[in-house]
Amino acid sequence: DAMVIQNPRYQVTQFGKPVTLSCSQTLNHNVMYWYQQKSSQAPKLLFHYYDKDFNNEADTPDNFQSRRPNTSFCFLDIRSPGLGDAAMYLCATSRASLNGKNIQYFGAGTRLSVL
């Protein structure tokens, strides 16, 4: 059974039209991550939640926002998608760790197309 579920698997939006991607988990992990992965590139961390504490990466554009209403769910909002935002968006979860020893569990991703 899938433990990190991302919906939808494929999303098409128009240039400038806000879009929301969702992620849910059944692992009860307190850390949730959002990554952006462009074609033939490594995943790039956008931000993560440590419980309710939001940690934004310094180079994440303001166009990207996130919400975590509870432990199980996390959302990625792209306020005004541009053509350069077309990518696979990956959600991951892990237990909290003070020494970097954790395993991240990834969802299957949402592939976003911007027309």
Added chain:
Amino acid sequence: LAKTTQPISMDSYEGQEVNITCSHNNIATNDYITWYQQFPSQGPRFIIQGYKTKVTNEVASLFIPADRKSSTLSLPRVSLSDTAVYYCLVGVPTTSGTYKYIFGTGTRLKVLA
């Protein structure tokens, strides 16, 4: 900020052992090194994790030298189904006390019959 680099691609034949190295020259003292496998249109999947020396599980081994500036993922007797992209992932401490995770550049492994 840790920089993690890997060879872009590797080819191997079925049944051979494959070794993929990741360089992480700025890894922090307490960072663990984790390796993931990714198939097309799927999320990365955990393979193995280690801190130092050697770690082995049912699918792979991980070798980490004493200076921890690199690590080598070893896949014994690969099969066609091991064709995928392999990433190392290194955690870097942030000023807020959490960890920022940096993926390596990824190695595309192609296993030939």
